[in-house]
Amino acid sequence: MAAPQHARAAPLARALRSASASASKAETCRRALLGLSEPQLRQLALDHGQVRYARSSPANPTSCHSFHPLAQQSYRGKQLHDLIYKSRAKQIQEFNHVPKAFREALLGAGWSVARSPVHHAVTASDGTTKILLKLEDNRLIETVGIPVDDDNKASSRLTACVSSQVGCPLRCSFCATGKGGFARNLRPHEIVEQVLAIEETFKHRVTNVVFMGMGEPMLNLNSVLEAHRCFNKELKIGQRMMTISTVGVPNTIKMLASHKLQSTLAVSLHAPNQKLRETIVPSAKSYPLGALMDDCKNYFLETGRRVSFEYTLLAGINDEKEHAEELAELLRMCGGGYHVNLIPYNPIEGSEYKRPYRKVVQAFVDALEAKKITVSVRQTRGLDANAACGQLRNEFQKNPLLEIESAPSAERSLVPA
Numbered sequence: 241m242a243a244p245q246h247a248r249a250a251p252l253a254r255a256l257r258s259a260s261a262s263a264s265k266a267e268t269c270r271r272a273l274l275g276l277s278e279p280q281l282r283q284l285a286l287d288h289g290q291v292r293y294a295r296s297s298p299a300n301p302t303s304c305h306s307f308h309p310l311a312q313q314s315y316r317g318k319q320l321h322d323l324i325y326k327s328r329a330k331q332i333q334e335f336n337h338v339p340k341a342f343r344e345a346l347l348g349a350g351w352s353v354a355r356s357p358v359h360h361a362v363t364a365s366d367g368t369t370k371i372l373l374k375l376e377d378n379r380l381i382e383t384v385g386i387p388v389d390d391d392n393k394a395s396s397r398l399t400a401c402v403s404s405q406v407g408c409p410l411r412c413s414f415c416a417t418g419k420g421g422f423a424r425n426l427r428p429h430e431i432v433e434q435v436l437a438i439e440e441t442f443k444h445r446v447t448n449v450v451f452m453g454m455g456e457p458m459l460n461l462n463s464v465l466e467a468h469r470c471f472n473k474e475l476k477i478g479q480r481m482m483t484i485s486t487v488g489v490p491n492t493i494k495m496l497a498s499h500k501l502q503s504t505l506a507v508s509l510h511a512p513n514q515k516l517r518e519t520i521v522p523s524a525k526s527y528p529l530g531a532l533m534d535d536c537k538n539y540f541l542e543t544g545r546r547v548s549f550e551y552t553l554l555a556g557i558n559d560e561k562e563h564a565e566e567l568a569e570l571l572r573m574c575g576g577g578y579h580v581n582l583i584p585y586n587p588i589e590g591s592e593y594k595r596p597y598r599k600v601v602q603a604f605v606d607a608l609e610a611k612k613i614t615v616s617v618r619q620t621r622g623l624d625a626n627a628a629c630g631q632l633r634n635e636f637q638k639n640p641l642l643e644i645e646s647a648p649s650a651e652r653s654l655v656p657a
């Protein structure tokens with residue numbers, strides 16, 4: 241039996257109370273539409289009194305005006321949601337499809353779309369653009385737009401490399417993000433708005449998303465999955481056009497596999513054996529290589545999606561022919577559902593690691609191919625624009641771990657639905 245109207249409206253009322261509570265928590269709190277879920281946007285519409293519904297009854301033939309929650313909620317909330325995500329409206333003044341009075345009511349109450357501003361952007365000669373976004377607590381995150389121009393303009397790609405955390409707690413020895421420390425997880429809308437910022441910068445829709453920016457996506461899996469859903473459902477980016485990259489966090493690959501996404505899982509290996517891996521990836525101590533490879537094999541079996549193994553080549557450390565051969569042996573455990581992506585190291589300041597010579601990279605490729613492993617070498621894009629992940633952020637925010645006094649208390653953990 242269908243639930244009575246008032247029962248169905250109750251969760252929405254709770255959502256409104258919690259949205260209003262977080263909105264009114266502090267004077268410094270921005271009333272941000274970006275990050276409110278569709279039910280919360282519906283409640284917001286009601287809250288602003290635009291939804292009066294004329295109703296007459298036999299008992300009271302003279303028509304009276306009363307709230308009729310369900311008649312308007314889904315319509316108005318969905319409209320706001322579509323304006324923010326599908327139409328990419330940056331400000332309430334652009335909400336052309338809603339009544340002027342409602343726009344004014346929202347503006348009057350202090351609401352705004354509230355995308356994070358671009359703090360700094362650098363563009364490399366190949367068009368790759370790295371953007372620093374300033375979050376509401378003044379922390380900076382990196383996001384990168386990577387254009388690939390095909391001759392046929394209609395099919396040109398724009399890849400967004402998005403961050404999932406402010407910094408990263410896993411501290412891989414070669415990574416600038418790890419060296420900068422960890423501050424917090426990103427909320428779903430903070431991941432989504434990175435793509436919106438790239439689209440705004442390039443004046444072009446993003447076609448591909450890789451979760452390969454700052455942070456470890458598997459340590460913030462709920463937000464990553466919410467953002468993934470929003471990319472797919474609202475921004476219309478195909479699941480197959482998205483890649484989630486991880487260095488490996490116990491139990492999370494299984495969890496991801498259970499969602500049966502049609503996206504690529506990229507696993508950052510960097511070494512063909514446990515001993516060497518632990519020197520490069522300290523967190524590998526708690527996730528033995530055998531267990532990681534088992535989880536990758538199961539991911540392939542459950543989703544049918546090939547796993548991409550990322551291998552950052554560090555000169556004299558993991559780039560010898562013997563390493564390639566050992567890697568080929570290790571990959572056999574994955575049962576064929578894999579691909580290797582070699583990333584020649586992008587040097588960062590203060591690191592002892594070096595980028596291998598081109599001929600060393602080619603010898604590594606040859607050794608893998610001789611063992612029938614499918615391999616590609618990632619073209620280094622934007623080398624002149626602080627290419628390594630986390631480098632630009634570290635330049636602008638010397639101490640990202642500092643608690644910043646002006647941090648507002650807005651709890652925009654409310655997810656785009």
Ligand SMILES: C[S@@+](CC[C@H](N)C(=O)[O-])C[C@H]1O[C@@H](n2cnc3c(N)ncnc32)[C@H](O)[C@@H]1O
Nearest residue numbers: 415452455456485486487508550585586628629
């Ligand atoms: C920044 S991480 C983010 C995703 C996840 N934490 C991971 O490690 O897979 C994405 C990829 O960038 C690579 N990477 C990070 N710093 C690099 C550098 N300086 N040179 C080359 N590759 C780098 C990592 O090895 C990883 O494969």
Ligand code: SF4
Nearest residue numbers: 408411412415418455
């Ligand atoms: S490579 Fe990935 S997991 Fe390692 S420190 Fe960098 S962001 Fe974190």
